[in-house]
Structure formats: C-alpha cells, structure tokens
Amino acid sequence: MDWKGRRQSDNIEDRRGNSSRGRNPFGRSGIRLPSGGIRRSGMSIKTIVIIGVIYFGLKLIGIDPLQLLGGGSSGNLPGSQSVSERQISPTRQDEMTQFVATVLAETEDVWNGVMKSQGFTYAEPKLVLFSGAVSSACGNASSASGPFYCPGDQKVYIDLTFFDELAQRFEASGDFAQAYVLAHEVGHHVQNLIGVLPEFNRMRPSLSQAEENQMSIRVELQADCFAGIWGHYTAQKGLLERGDLEEALNAAQQIGDDTLQRRTQGYVVPESFNHGTSAQRKQWFARGFETGRLDACDTFNNPV
Template sequence: MEWKGRRQSDNIEDRRGRAPRSGNPFGRGGNPFGRGGIKLPGGGMRRASGGGIKTIIILAVVFFVLKFMGIDPLQILAGGNPGASVGGQSSTQQISPARQDEMTQFVATVLAETEDVWNGVMKSQGESYREPTLVLFSGSVQSACGNASAASGPFYCPGDEKVYIDLTFYDELAQRFKASGDFAQAYVLAHEVGHHVQNLIGVLPKFNQMRQSMSQTEQNRMSIRVELQADCFAGIWGHYTAQKGILERGDLEEALNAAQQIGDDTLQRRTQGYVVPESFNHGTSAQRKEWFARGFESGRLDACDTFNNPV
C-alpha cells in the first residue's frame, strides 16, 4: 500500500503514556468495548467473595492469566514494573520510538483515507458523515464505554464515537497470528471505522437496544451479523482505495489473510485446540473473508446487508 506522502487526519488523540482514570471497568452498559471488532483471545475475571480455598483458587487463576499475558507475577511481588503486556511483550517497550512515529503516521494516513471514502459514500446517500476520532494509547485506556486493555485489541466506542488502538497490536497480529502487511493493518482500522458507520446509520443503537432482551446465544448470533457488516464496510473502503491506485500487488491477499486469521474458528482452534460454534460472536474465517470481499468487489452499502441475507 503506497501510503507515504498522503494526507494525514487531524482527528488523532494521543494518550500514550497517560494513566487511565479510575472508574467502573465495565462501563454503564456492562460491555467494556462498546463494539469491538478485532479482538484476540483473552478476557478478565469477575470478582469473587469469600476466603480460604476460594482465595487460593482465585490467586492461582490470576497467576496463570498473568503468565499467559506475558507478565511475571514474581516481578510484581518484588515491586517491579512489568508494563502492560500484549502477546508476551511489554507494550511500553515493544515498539521503538522510530517505529512508533512511522506507525502513527500510517494510522493517521489510513484514517484520512477512510474519511475521504465515507464522506463521499454518505454524501451520495444524501447524508453527512461525522468523522470519528482515533485514540492512540499504551497498555490500557479509559473510554466512554469503560476501561480496556491493549490485550483486548482495537475497539470502537459508540458512546464517544472514538476508535481506540494500542499500536503494539499490529506486532501481535503479525508475529503471533501471522497476519502481516500494511493493508492487513489498514483493514483492522477500516473495520473499526465500519462500526462507526454502523453507529451513524443506526445499526449499533438498535443492536444495543435489542440485546437487552436477548439470550447470550441470540446476542452472539446477532453480533456476528454486526461484525460481518463492519468487515463488508471495510471492504467498501478497500474498493475505493484501490480505485485511487495506491494498492500494491498482494495487498488484497494481506487483508483476506488477516480476516482468515482472526475468524472465531481459527482463533479458537489455535488457542484451545477445538472450536465451540455456539460461542462465536465475530464470524468464522470463511464468513469474514466473504463479507470483506463483497464490499471490496461492489463498493456498495446495499451489498453489506448481513441482516436480511444468509451469512
């Protein structure tokens, strides 16, 4: 992707190195991520009451969770500062200053490209496009949707209309999940912007209202449709970006490979050795590739109706 030298967005908020404010880690709605589109395996723990054997079990679980995240519990007990961890490496040390600068310029350029595309698409529909803000953070961050850590991956919060990303995610994506390349990275950001588009056209508000009366299984099924539509919207962005002539040979394959690597089935098979289809909430690898390709090939909003078509 020939991105260097192109316009960079001013809608960037840099919070790297800033400690998050304290508050309810699950926000008002019980979901710390609003609509998170690219999440890698991980998760938190609910608080437990009581003592004795329960405390021992909880401490044991915490120990292994920290080890899985690449944090040395013994270092914490010794008073060390392991930093926020992504994929076994400290997010405060993983990227050099020069790499940070380059990646910052990259995401600012990609964000500008999404602004150009969606301003045009929305104008063609007789609507205006309200541009989102991209928040860069390191380790953890406070959003209108609550606290989130870098281990959760990039996410969009409809409460403040901001996309959040710790740039160490891109190294995690390439090294651990074998989805490298600048267009793969751009797809991730375009997917989150796709959630913003969904928020503007009313998809997310309707889903968040409906989910309150849904079972977990029903929520997962509807969530898959929401996520696949965001993939399709990312494909629409790719369609118009390709028309500008800035894509290079292999770029489309990079995006499709990223979609393959972060499908629910592929992630579960890689991390736990088996799949649980009932727990899927983002879509299989085949589904994610298919819907990104639909948007990429058509460039049309009506091609991304995941709610009235089989997924």
C-alpha cells in the same frame, strides 16, 4: 499499500504515556437519517436498523457490556500477557503513527463521499492512540483487549503494539492487514451513525445468549464488509500494491472464530462464535471490496 506522502487525518488523540495532547477534529455535525431511509436496490438502511439486533462480544475485549451503548472489537482476539510489555522504537512509533493517521484520512475521504451520495453528512470519528491501558466512555480497557470502537464517544482506540501482535502471534503481517483492522473499527462507527448500534442497545435486554451471538456475528461481518467498501475505493485510487488484498484476506482468515479457537484451545465450539468464521469474514470483506456498495453489506437480510 502506497500510503507515504498522502494526507494525514487531524482526528488523532494521542494518549500514549498518559499524554493528553491531541489535535482538534474537523467538527462535522452528526448524521441525520432521512425518515424514509436510504435505499439502494430495494434495501434501506432503516431496514438494517430495524433488523439489526446486535451484540459485539464485548466481554472478550475486556469491557463490561452492561456499561455500554454497544461497541465493536477488531477480531475477538484472545488477550496477550506480553502485548503491553512490548517496546517499539521511537522511529517505528513515528512511522506507525503516520500510517494510521493516513489510513484514517483515507477512510474519511471514502465515507464522506459515500454518505454524501446518500444525502447526508459523515461525522468523522477520532482515533485515540494509547499505551498500556485507556479510559473511554465505554469503560476501561488494556492493550490486551485489542483495538475497539466506543459509540459513547465515537472514538476508535488502539495501542499500536497490537500490529506487532497481529503479525507475530496471529500470522497476519503487512500494512494492508493493519489497515483492514482500522477500517473494520471505522465500519463500526458507520453502523453507529446509521442507527444499528443504538437499536441494538434498545433491544438488548430481550436477547437470549444464542440471539446475542448470532446478531453479534452479523454485525461483525457487516463491519468487515464496510471495511471492504473502503478497500474498494482505495484500490480505485491506485494505492494498493501487489499482495495487499491477500494481506487483508489473510488477516480476516486468522481472526475468524474457528481459527482462533483451534489455535488457542485445539477445538472449536460453534455455539460460542460471535464474530464469524474465517470463511465468513473473508467472504464479507471480499463482497464489500468487489462491489463498493452499502446494499451489498446487508448481513441482516441475507444468509451469512
């Protein structure tokens, strides 16, 4: 991915080493959903909101779901005992910080444009960088939890050592694989803005475990599709290099429920899936990437 020298987002909050320093966000106002919904090709975001009964498998990212308004994890990854112990050189830390700030800026450009085309403003999320452990409006989490989005404060959280974990433990290397992870979390933010996550919180008490798992799969696949939309417009800018798309698809492959279960326990339990299979995650990322359209990401009205 050709990212160096491009704009870096100011929506970064650096809490590494218990640091409280950060930079001010753009401060855009919250999004207002028109009463009639947003329609493309006969599908409205309001429809997604109504049907979007969602669950994110929050237990697997180390956060009590009963304390949340709904959130999302990057990929249902098993915790690592060593991730918080990893050390990254200052030079590498600086490069990765610049990278995620640049990717975040690119997601801002894309989603500001997409939302503007739909008639309203995109409220940009903040990206919190932490090391070891972090406290959010959704509770406490450790580095082993992996990246996550908290709708309570509209922030994405990540310990940058996760990228080494992604490459070394889950065999998903490359800068566009890393960008896919961040774009997926921003996809959860988009879901929060259009009302999918608040609707889930309202309906969650009536869900059975089976319903939670099925709706969790649909929300995670939609976030993958939204990440693909970002990739679509990034490709249009000419920022992708040879092999970048394959890196993202490989990352989606490696963090599918079936692939993870085979790696960690040697067999799969389909009834326990809550993020989607490798094939599903690749399919929905590719759909967003190929179309660049919100209506193409309707995982609630279409077979997954």
